[in-house]
Amino acid sequence: MQKMKLVLVGNGMAGMRTVEELLKIAPEIYDITVFGDEPYPNYNRIMLSPVLANEQTIDDIILNSREWYAENNITLYTSARVNKIDRKNRIVYTADGTSAEYDRLLIATGSKPFMLPVPGADLQGVLGYRDIKDTNDMIETAKTHKHAVVIGGGLLGLEAANGLKIQGMDVTVVHRNEWLLDRQLDKTAGLMLQKSLEAKGLKFLLQTNTEQLIGNDQGRVAAVKFSDGMELPADLVVMAVGIRPNFELAKSAGIHCDRGIVVNDTMQTFDPRVYSVGECVSHRGISYGLVAPLFEMAKVCATHLANFGIGQYKGSVTSTKLKVTGIDLFSAGDFEGDAETEEIVLHDAVGGVYKKLVIKDDKIIGSVLYGDTTDGSWYFQMLRDGKPIHEIRDYLMFGQDSLGNTGHQGQDKAAAMTNEMEVCGCNGVCKGTIVKAIQDQGLFTIDDVKKQTKAGSSCGSCVGLVEQILASTLGGGYAPPSTSKAICGCSDKNHEEVRAEIRTHKYLNIPDAIKGMQWHTPNGCATCRPALNYYLLSTWPHEAVDDPQSRFINERVHANIQKDGTYSVVPRMYGGVTTPDQLRKIADVADKYAVPMVKVTGGQRIDLLGVKKEDLVGMWKDLDMPSGYAYAKGIRTVKTCVGSEFCRFGTQNSTQMGIDIEKAFDHMWAPHKVKFAVSGCPRNCAESGIKDVGIIGVDSGWEIYVGGNGGIKTEVAQFLCKVKTHDEVLEYSGAFIQIYREEARYLDRTVHWLERVGLEYAKQRVVEDAEGRKAAYERLLYALQGAVNPWAERVEKPNQYKEFETISV
Amino acid sequence: MSRWVKVVLLEDIPKLGARVVKNKDSEIGVFRLEDDRIFAINNQCPHKGGPLSQGIVYGDKVACPLHSWKISLVDGKAEAPDVGQTACFNTKVEDGFVYLELKD
Numbered sequence: 001m002q003k004m005k006l007v008l009v010g011n012g013m014a015g016m017r018t019v020e021e022l023l024k025i026a027p028e029i030y031d032i033t034v035f036g037d038e039p040y041p042n043y044n045r046i047m048l049s050p051v052l053a054n055e056q057t058i059d060d061i062i063l064n065s066r067e068w069y070a071e072n073n074i075t076l077y078t079s080a081r082v083n084k085i086d087r088k089n090r091i092v093y094t095a096d097g098t099s100a101e102y103d104r105l106l107i108a109t110g111s112k113p114f115m116l117p118v119p120g121a122d123l124q125g126v127l128g129y130r131d132i133k134d135t136n137d138m139i140e141t142a143k144t145h146k147h148a149v150v151i152g153g154g155l156l157g158l159e160a161a162n163g164l165k166i167q168g169m170d171v172t173v174v175h176r177n178e179w180l181l182d183r184q185l186d187k188t189a190g191l192m193l194q195k196s197l198e199a200k201g202l203k204f205l206l207q208t209n210t211e212q213l214i215g216n217d218q219g220r221v222a223a224v225k226f227s228d229g230m231e232l233p234a235d236l237v238v239m240a241v242g243i244r245p246n247f248e249l250a251k252s253a254g255i256h257c258d259r260g261i262v263v264n265d266t267m268q269t270f271d272p273r274v275y276s277v278g279e280c281v282s283h284r285g286i287s288y289g290l291v292a293p294l295f296e297m298a299k300v301c302a303t304h305l306a307n308f309g310i311g312q313y314k315g316s317v318t319s320t321k322l323k324v325t326g327i328d329l330f331s332a333g334d335f336e337g338d339a340e341t342e343e344i345v346l347h348d349a350v351g352g353v354y355k356k357l358v359i360k361d362d363k364i365i366g367s368v369l370y371g372d373t374t375d376g377s378w379y380f381q382m383l384r385d386g387k388p389i390h391e392i393r394d395y396l397m398f399g400q401d402s403l404g405n406t407g408h409q410g411q412d413k414a415a416a417m418t419n420e421m422e423v424c425g426c427n428g429v430c431k432g433t434i435v436k437a438i439q440d441q442g443l444f445t446i447d448d449v450k451k452q453t454k455a456g457s458s459c460g461s462c463v464g465l466v467e468q469i470l471a472s473t474l475g476g477g478y479a480p481p482s483t484s485k486a487i488c489g490c491s492d493k494n495h496e497e498v499r500a501e502i503r504t505h506k507y508l509n510i511p512d513a514i515k516g517m518q519w520h521t522p523n524g525c526a527t528c529r530p531a532l533n534y535y536l537l538s539t540w541p542h543e544a545v546d547d548p549q550s551r552f553i554n555e556r557v558h559a560n561i562q563k564d565g566t567y568s569v570v571p572r573m574y575g576g577v578t579t580p581d582q583l584r585k586i587a588d589v590a591d592k593y594a595v596p597m598v599k600v601t602g603g604q605r606i607d608l609l610g611v612k613k614e615d616l617v618g619m620w621k622d623l624d625m626p627s628g629y630a631y632a633k634g635i636r637t638v639k640t641c642v643g644s645e646f647c648r649f650g651t652q653n654s655t656q657m658g659i660d661i662e663k664a665f666d667h668m669w670a671p672h673k674v675k676f677a678v679s680g681c682p683r684n685c686a687e688s689g690i691k692d693v694g695i696i697g698v699d700s701g702w703e704i705y706v707g708g709n710g711g712i713k714t715e716v717a718q719f720l721c722k723v724k725t726h727d728e729v730l731e732y733s734g735a736f737i738q739i740y741r742e743e744a745r746y747l748d749r750t751v752h753w754l755e756r757v758g759l760e761y762a763k764q765r766v767v768e769d770a771e772g773r774k775a776a777y778e779r780l781l782y783a784l785q786g787a788v789n790p791w792a793e794r795v796e797k798p799n800q801y802k803e804f805e806t807i808s809v
Numbered sequence: 810m811s812r813w814v815k816v817v818l819l820e821d822i823p824k825l826g827a828r829v830v831k832n833k834d835s836e837i838g839v840f841r842l843e844d845d846r847i848f849a850i851n852n853q854c855p856h857k858g859g860p861l862s863q864g865i866v867y868g869d870k871v872a873c874p875l876h877s878w879k880i881s882l883v884d885g886k887a888e889a890p891d892v893g894q895t896a897c898f899n900t901k902v903e904d905g906f907v908y909l910e911l912k913d
């Protein structure tokens with residue numbers, strides 16, 4: 001089939017974005033020809049200011065190279081201005097006689113700087129600020145001339161002035177209104193901005209109108225004369241008083257225009273074969289000069305060019321940022337307000353911070369932020385979504401962070417962070433390092449970032465933030481990973497898939513599992529093997545083969561490795577209760593093996609630190625106490641308070657309850673460590689509120705809380721249910737832990753698992769489903785049947801000592 | 810001068826595991842891969858001196874038990890982005906025994 005012909009007039013951001021969107025959804029339907037009157041391929045016009053400020057180069061801002069056009073079979077004519085459209089025969093012509101036929105035509109001729117119609121406006125040295133040529137002219141002029149006058153104190157004028165100042169010129173900005181950026185800022189913010197810019201060395205003449213530009217005898221501008229009679233020397237005058245849609249070409253072809261090319265909501269002009277996007281259009285009477293609306297138009301237009309016909313452009317709410325380094329301002333919507341609106345204002349004149357929110361009918365309709373724009377995108381999101389704010393109104397002004405972590409999941413926090421701020425506390429990685437790695441090394445995935453920077457590779461609590469940084473750095477180039485992540489680089493399967501396959505195929509050992517599930521590596525890695533080992537054991541208790549080589553050293557030798565390669569020994573003291581005999585024994589062992597430190601742990605027992613590996617078995621033998629599993633992804637301690645036996649406030653015998661729980665669930669492996677606590681009254685001396693399972697005795701029974709955590713991020717346990725009897729405490733808490741053991745991902749604490757499945761799910765499984773609860777509890781007891789103290793086992797089987805023996809030569 | 814020293818029976822090193830050999834003041838980790846290849850490297854991670862012999866062995870690498878640096882058993886080099894290298898020793902297996910080449 002012969003392809004249709006699409007001609008694009010205007011090789012700028014809006015037109016080319018439309019082509020890119022079109023190629024994404026329908027790459028095959030058109031032969032595409034592009035005409036651009038500048039001598040460059042498509043570049044990022046909004047980045048001209050950083051070029052002028054020496055922060056970027058022209059090469060940096062090229063969006064699509066000539067090679068890109070060639071690769072996509074797009075015919076590109078540069079320095080080619082189209083000056084005629086023959087709509088009847090569907091041909092466009094350039095001034096030098098090049099022509100191209102079209103089936104569909106896209107006009108994206110952008111805008112032109114508005115040049116004040118004052119005498120002298122045609123002198124040499126008088127420029128608009130629109131393209132690479134203007135930028136280069138300014139840079140060149142700055143090398144040989146001193147005085148610059150920028151007419152217009154809007155976004156473009158201020159960016160030009162800032163750039164010219166950096167290029168070494170003496171710059172005065174002339175502005176007609178009372179304050180700068182009067183289209184974006186209210187007076188307070190405008191004056192603050194002026195102060196900051198004056199500190200950078202810029203000068204301002206406000207409420208001043210230009211009357212005439214005076215030339216010298218070479219026909220170059222030499223001075224600016226104002227309506228009050230004052231004159232300023234000027235070797236360069238930049239007109240930045242506004243833009244006008246560039247629609248002459250369309251108009252000359254008889255396409256209906258008012259202040260721009262008139263388009264409907266599908267970006268179609270009055271000629272159905274002709275579309276138009278960008279600054280040249282007039283949509284519902286509005287012409288836009290910012291990039292975000294143009295991209296929205298491009299997206300809509302592309303769907304229609306692709307014959308999908310689904311997109312509709314309904315206008316844009318815009319927000320603004322000034323690209324002057326060191327100045328933070330943000331503006332969106334109706335920032336002035338009127339009699340119908342309310343305002344919330346925070347103003348710290350000395351600190352240079354000003355925030356204003358304009359509210360109408362319980363919604364944000366406008367915002368100005370100066371000095372601290374951290375929450376700009378958050379406010380803008382609420383503005384666009386029309387979100388009611390009464391629930392958070394009290395906190396609104398203090399920003400997203402003041403809301404805590406509920407409800408917004410930290411969105412956009414990354415964008416607001418400075419480069420020096422630390423992202424990964426474990427590995428000491430700050431945002432700048434991550435951004436640089438993403439840019440310099442072309443990273444696209446979380447795994448790449450983890451590998452190259454280590455951020456998020458340890459405790460993982462910052463992975464969400466890393467993902468946001470990735471997204472904000474790559475912008476549209478970031479494709480979020482599918483919701484369930486692969487277990488590690490050795491396999492494409494995620495944790496849930498691995499668990500399901502272990503169950504259906506009844507894999508009982510690691511080699512079978514790795515082979516059966518087609519791992520990419522011969523024997524996995526240090527990430528997946530411990531997970532697999534746990535999944536096998538928890539799915540097929542008493543049947544699966546435990547592989548010590550797939551366990552972390554601590555679990556392999558039943559002791560905790562320390563920084564110097566020694567180990568710690570922590571015997572169990574059920575419920576934190578000990579006896580003089582036990583203490584004597586521990587003291588004797590500490591003496592005998594010259595233990596460097598004896599410490600009481602947070603879990604109410606005693607830690608013997610600094611033990612050599614070869615002494616471990618001997619110590620276990622002499623101690624003759626059960627292992628405390630202080631090294632395990634499994635049950636650690638059951639912390640208790642004194643309880644009703646002694647405490648004058650105690651309502652329940654929490655100590656005995658704790659001892660019974662610790663004995664019942666002893667030797668239990670789990671996806672991660674599991675900590676219990678039992679308090680005898682609501683004073684909660686055992687800190688049940690920050691444990692995986694926290695139990696609190698009340699007059700009428702026991703309250704069970706789940707999902708608490710005192711670790712990296714403190715999490716308060718949530719109320720699961722209240723039960724009456726001692727046996728019910730065991731059954732309910734046991735069932736909860738068993739479901740966690742069967743369904744959580746390896747290295748998930750209970751809180752992480754609950755975050756995913758929700759407390760309601762746990763309640764439904766444990767509280768409401770009585771039969772399910774009983775069955776789960778039975779499964780846990782079955783899994784623990786016959787489990788033995790691993791220390792005693794090692795002592796009794798000397799042939800397993802080899803691991804502990806050092807060979808001498 | 811270097812010499813070959815008989816250190817241990819191959820079967821006394823667990824597969825995907827290691828044993829520690831004391832040589833004067835230093836320790837050498839002797840590793841056995843799944844295919845019975847034997848590698849020996851200095852038992853000190855280039856990061857913070859962690860005992861590499863205690864790490865999880867996979868492929869021809871070991872993950873240090875202290876901070877999970879991945880060290881190649883073949884050349885002792887740390888996997889990127891970490892940078893560092895630990896010393897390697899030649900090994901051979903004869904009649905079921907593992908030998909180490911040690912320098913005097």
